Amino acid sequence: MDSRILVKTEKLRKYYVVRSKILKRVIGYVKAVDGVDLEVKEGETLALVGESGSGKSTLGLVLAKLLKPTDGRYIFKGLDITWSLPKELRSKIRIVFQDPYSALNPRLKVRESVIEPLIVQGYSGKEAVEKAIEYLKLVGLNEEHLKVYPHMLSGGQRQRVVIARALITEPDFIVLDEPTSMLDVSTQAQILQLLKEIKIKRNLTYLFITHNLAVARFIADTIAVMFAGQIVEIGEKNNVFSKPLHPYTNSLISAYPPPDPEAIWKPEIPEESSIENTTNINGCRYADRCPYAKNICRREEPPLIEVIKGHKVKCHLYNLI
């Protein structure tokens, strides 16, 4: 295996069991992640985009080792960690969530929250605090912030604290699940810029989950587009944006208004739908919504085809579109 590949998944699945309300019998499954093959290189930022309910957070939780997959393989640094995580790797994978308000315990001072992962690792209090100060500075805060409670901080400052706490164990891989979607425009710019700088300084690898394609275009090297539990397109970001291959990617990109009144905004968006009514399909999951769908699309699931090096698409008709 290529030694530069940090994260690799094979046919990764996560099905949530759906039970009946009264008898709690199993009545079905939500195929939140359904056969995902991914590779993330060391130092790469992979942005995972897709609409609400497409399975982004579920995939993120599985990759952060906070959720057991149903099936498939998860290889980290060449080791199969699908079902267990060796102790020495525990600190190497971290996650940052969307909501910095609920990510911090309101009753704990910043100091306690930030040093907690180190205490778990057996650091002494003094060492841990020294390191906490170093990491607060790295994220643009300072020693003074150790003493305060989360409610005394702004949303942006709280997200900085959460990032410091994730970084303090010196991870290799960080899953960031919509880390800026609750922040304001100016704060979002600060945090995105910070994450980009820290990544280079600390040689990190990111899985950056977002539904905002503009944010993805700014932060990522590679874009993976998720639809109904599957990756339908993946490729180097400029290829994906300048020449999207999947009709879904195309509709997502066209939905974004350009910040320019002179530019023409003409979204190409098919009918609304949701993951629920696409779970029983044998063919392409996008077929119900796809304006180009042909018979083959409803019959056969398209494979993930590599069209040019590193740019893959899961669509029968990509070359006709």
Next chain:
Amino acid sequence: MKPLEIKGLIIQYYVNNQWVDVVSNVDLDIDERGEILAVVGESGCGKTTLGLAVAGLLPSNAKIARGYIKVFDKDVTSTSNSIKIAMIFQDALTSLNPLLTVGEQIAEIDIHHFKMSKKKAFEEAKKRLAEVGLPTTFVSKYPHELSGGQRQRVLIAMAIAMNPELIVADEPTTALDVTTQARVLILLRDLVKKLGIPMIYITHDLALASQIADKIAVMYAGQIVEYSNKYSLFKEPKHPYTQALLSSIPRVDVDVSELHIIKGEPPTPGSFPRGCRFHPRCPLAFSKCFVEEPIPRKVSSYGYVRCHLYG
């Protein structure tokens, strides 16, 4: 007669035993029917408060301390004027009654406002649904049976059913997926244009504003810092805040490798800085900015900017 005229508006909230300014000296207007004015700003700057005041829906701990809001020359704050203003909120689920069908809620408006018969009102409700791109069979559906985008369409249908003199839409699509957001917004824009209803569109998203609005007012710390037609605002942003904001948004249409950073964070009511409220974050601030509050200055044939760099 202007569809909307706001002059010298000051709105205060009563918090911690005192009145604090949340919206300060706002002047805005809509010149013609079907014109869309976007109010753009970051969270907490006072957009919703301004929108609620226009719709006459301020909470009980708020008051208009000075200035006026007129809709077609009628003062909104005077109870003797009955002005029909429809407000569309972000959260469609809480704006709808969970116990009534969509049809009942739309029909209710015609029955109540226009004394229509029940049967006729239901027929009208079906027409409204078709107008917002929903199947007419939706009259018998309950809100929880609809997707977020469909609920937002129902709210638009209800707003229009009122035959309002003005619509205030407060971030009506932020809770939706981008594709759904795009469809709903284009629908709303095209409907108000077609029906000639003036609209205030409140958002934090400059890109959306550039596509939806005719005019844009940029709000910062309770004040409108720049007000202009959207073309000049984007081509030649005048206020340092507008300039910074425009270069701090990631873009989907071009590759941006670095975002402009506005240092610090917006101030909150009660602690607005002296002088220009933007001065602690402004890269161009000079001595005057620290002590004297800039007043709105007309800079083009249209609109104004609140900054000492312009006079």
